[in-house]
Amino acid sequence: MARGARFSYGEVARRDVIRRSNLGLVLRHIRASGPCVRGRLVEDMGLPKATVSTLVGELIDLGLLAEGGPASVGAVGRPSPVVRLAGAGHLGVGVEIVPGGARAVALDLSGETAFDRSVAAAGGPDEVLDAVADLVGAALGAGHVLGITVAAPGQIDWQTGVLGYSAPLGWSDVDLAGGIAARLPAGAPPVRADNDARLGAVGECARLGTADLVYLTGGAGVGAGVVVGGEVLRGGLGFAGEIGHLPIGPAGRACPCGRSGCLELAASLPAFLDLAAPPDDAVHALAGPERRVAELRARARAGDPRVLAAVDAVAGVLGLGVSMLVDVLSPRAVALGGYFGAFAEWLVPGVRAVLAERAIAGQVAGLDLWASGSGFAGPVTGAAQDALEPLFTDPAGVLSA
Secondary structure, eight states, X not given: OOTTOOOOHHHHHHHHHHHHHHHHHHHXXXXXXXXXXXXXXXXXXXXXXXXHHHHHHHHHHTTSEEEEEESOSSOSSSOOEEEEEOOTTEEEEEEEEXXXXXXXXXEOTTSOEEEEEEEEOOSSHHHHHHHHHHHHHHHGGGSEEEEEEEEESSEEETTTTEEEEETTTTEEEEEHHHHHXXXXXXXXXXXXXXXXXXXXXXXXXXXXXXXXXXXXXXXXSOOEEEEETTEEOOOTTSOTTOGGGSSOSSTTOBOTTSOBSXXXXXXXXXXXXXXXXOTTSGGGGSSSHHHHHHHHHHHHHTTOHHHHHHHHHHHHHHHHHHHHHHHHHOOSEEEEOTHHHHTHHHHHHHHHHHHXXXXXXXXXXXXXXXXXXXXXXXXXXXXXXXXXXXXHHOHHHHHHO
């Protein structure tokens, strides 16, 4: 090096870290805001035009962005090409384990589905994990899979992938991530696991481009996933959101968790089916929860008094649970997932009525309450989005690895 030249390996390393971080920022911005021109990126991100041009060019070279097509027709001046997510060959695989089966979905960067398959799986954890590993193995053939995330109801340590307890599954102390990883071929992508409601919240945020909401599952159990400022709220012990076992359900009725009167006993899908379609009802003969819910929704729209009474009952107890969340967390929005979404035209007004009565008025005034557009697929698509998250954080690092 010439005498007097100024050069610092630490400075070069720092600049590389900033560049890689900015690459992720550009990707995440386009995911949240949709396709846009480079000039819009400069305005939105507050970065110099030359910096944005360099970052976009590198992401195009990495195959993660594509550019083309004018931003508008008939605009004054030279039309600008639009930058959009590409990377169709890079996939994240999400898996959801539910009582009696599992579903795997592979999504690319733009959210397009490359794989979607369900399997029936009975027996204990070993038998179910065998079936899940076979399902994941099939998904690995859909493209370049960067990661695998498993969703399940219950208390899951997201750092270790161990399920401590799940009332809907009846499992305790099961290593979901490690058990599936051990059953996959050598060299398979990393596997992690998290609670279904938290992953449903991740998927809802990615779908809507929002950074603050509470997502409620309506499936085998009832849980809450909370996102604040784009970060999943886990709590100090990592299990935040277990609202299904709040003691606001049927008094004195025993829950599989060992307590009584839990919310899940009144608002989970099995509880709703018991109210809306007893065992002697033909709906119980239909295969799969989605088909049963679709039939009951059709009955509700036709004015079936039993189904409508069941929806009203769920709205009452769910509204009480939501009012507690609203008072404690003060969210901008609450999204109803799972079967809750299918009955939103009745549930939303019912929940709002309870909120008006039970929650702090100032909290309710600015609250958005809606049905998730993902339906039952919320947790599994959120798991697939979670599996892609490292690429949106450090795209150059992930692809170079």
